[in-house]
Amino acid sequence: MTSPPPVLASESRPTGAERGTRAFTRWCDPLLLGLxxxxxxxxxxxxxSFWHDEAATVSVAGRDIPDMVRLLFDVDAVHGAYYLGMHAWLRLVPLTEFWVRLPSVVAVGIGAAGLVVLGKLVSTRRVALVAALVFAILPRVTSAGIEARSYALSAALAVWVTVVFGVAVRRGPPRHLAGIDGRGTGRIVGRDAGARSHRGPDQELSGDLAADRPLRGCRQPHRVRRRFP
Incomplete structure (x- = not known):
């Protein structure tokens, strides 16, 4: 008599508390390094105290919107989005060095948090933490953090755009953009192998050459002919 096969215990799904703990652990490092x-x-x-460029930020951001737009047509157009954001910010906070520089300080923290996420994406946790810590103590970064200009915000944006790009590369193209799914690929490969098995070497060579030819009805790029005298 053959003994019945052993019954394997099914793996239990993680509970809501376990999922919450994993999410907290995942985002704890970026939050800590950001702080x-x-x-x-x-x-x-x-x-x-404010220096020349920061005084320009305060002067432009303190104008009304039409005046600011007219000014940006002449100078500092690259900082236009930053000036608009600071225009709204200065309506909420007092005009002091701490409050005017606070967006840049927060942007440095956001950039450091993004470096932790990026480091974990491409390497180990230790590399991610060291990279974020080195970023936080770089003199150029700390200088941008205490400057009421757009440099710290640009650095944070560059880090998170790189994170999004890395996630997209790891996930691969969406199925509807790939043009064909795995089952379709299998059918094409099987059909091609069956067709090759019923063809001779001459027919196979001619078929391969025909596959390289452009399809009828498709527009081909114009060839540039060079005329010599």
Missing amino acids: VAVAISGFRSWSP
Whole structure:
């Protein structure tokens, strides 16, 4: 007599609490390094007074929208989006060094958090944490963090765009953009193998050459002919 096959216990699905713990662990490192970067860049950020470029930020962002748009047609058009954001920000906070520089300080933290996510995406957790910490203490980064200009925001945006690009590359193209799914690929490969088995070598060569020819009805790029005297 043959003994009945053993019954394997099915794996239990993670509960809501377990999923919440995993999500907290996943985002704990970016949040922690982001706060560290904010603390490093924001330390005594209110001490230096506004310098020339920051005074330009305060002057442009303090104008009304039509005046600002007219000015951007002449100078500083590359900072237009930043000036619009600062225009709304300065309506909510007092005009002091700390509050005007606070968006740049927060942007440094957002960039450090993005570096943790990017580092985990392409390497190990240790590499991600070291990269974010080095980013947070770089003199150029801390300088951008205490400056009321768009440099820290641009750096944070560049980091997160790279994160999105890395996630997209790892996931691959969507199925509807790939043009054909796995089952269709299998049918084409099988059909091609069956057709080759019923053809001779001459027919196979001619078929391969015909496959390289352009399809009828398809427009071909114009050839540039060079005329010599």
